[in-house]
Amino acid sequence: REVLRAVAEADPRGGHGVRVHVVEEVVDAHVVHREVERPRERGAGSAAGANEDAKERAKGIYAQTMEVISDVMDHVKLGKALRLKRAKRVVQSMIDQLLAAETNLLGLTNLRCYDEYTYNHSVNVGILSIAIGQRVGIGKNRLVDLGMAAMFHDIGKSCIPLAVLNKPAPFDEQEWTVVRRHPVFGVKELLKLKGVDALTTRIMQGSFEHHLNLDGSGYPRVEYPRGVSLSGRIVAIADCYDAVTSS
Numbered sequence: 001r002e003v004l005r006a007v008a009e010a011d012p013r014g015g016h017g018v019r020v021h022v023v024e025e026v027v028d029a030h031v032v033h034r035e036v037e038r039p040r041e042r043g044a045g046s047a048a049g050a051n052e053d054a055k056e057r058a059k060g061i062y063a064q065t066m067e068v069i070s071d072v073m074d075h076v077k078l079g080k081a082l083r084l085k086r087a088k089r090v091v092q093s094m095i096d097q098l099l100a101a102e103t104n105l106l107g108l109t110n111l112r113c114y115d116e117y118t119y120n121h122s123v124n125v126g127i128l129s130i131a132i133g134q135r136v137g138i139g140k141n142r143l144v145d146l147g148m149a150a151m152f153h154d155i156g157k158s159c160i161p162l163a164v165l166n167k168p169a170p171f172d173e174q175e176w177t178v179v180r181r182h183p184v185f186g187v188k189e190l191l192k193l194k195g196v197d198a199l200t201t202r203i204m205q206g207s208f209e210h211h212l213n214l215d216g217s218g219y220p221r222v223e224y225p226r227g228v229s230l231s232g233r234i235v236a237i238a239d240c241y242d243a244v245t246s247s
Helices: 002-009 016-028 044-077 085-100 102-110 114-135 140-151 155-159 173-179 182-190 198-209 230-244
Strands: none
Touching (some): 044 085, 044 114, 044 140, 085 114, 085 140, 114 140, 114 230, 140 230, 155 182, 182 198, 198 230
């Protein structure tokens, strides 16, 4: 108690003289030995709490994105008109989260759900593509376009039966023929959107180009003299990485 009183009454601006005064007070109080814990750094608790909040926000954004992709895919299956406004808002939230605390959202790309693999995969490719785009210097507005293209790169898979998509064994030749058409299916679905604009065009690029290899060995097998766009290349890398790290 005497030590605490002496320290509390000491003026922190007093320099060396204050330290002498504290020692004298302790000696006069006949204090021989006391163990004192290192004071907790200011803000340590609040910093930990803020980090937990950031993690929870990341989980919320991931869940929202899964829901949006599921909704859009269902609309394609049912032949309903696509609505991308909500998807754009989610992508903007994803970008903000990646810029603020990148590791929280990137860590969630390890999530896997067999029954919802296509949705999981689409979210993961979106996150990875935005992260790559940000690292190579793409501006925030263009990151939105890249994120949208990445999220819906597999939209054409909505036109393929789940029994084929989720087949645990290797595809036979006929199944491969169908699966390899999903980039074209995706473009056809996106062309149904009213008022095709620059954003829609970039989403189409993501759908069409993500399996086009730079040497032309990918699919669909077409003459493509303009070459794969930067967005298409980024989505292709993210798509391949997430696929080869999944069981």
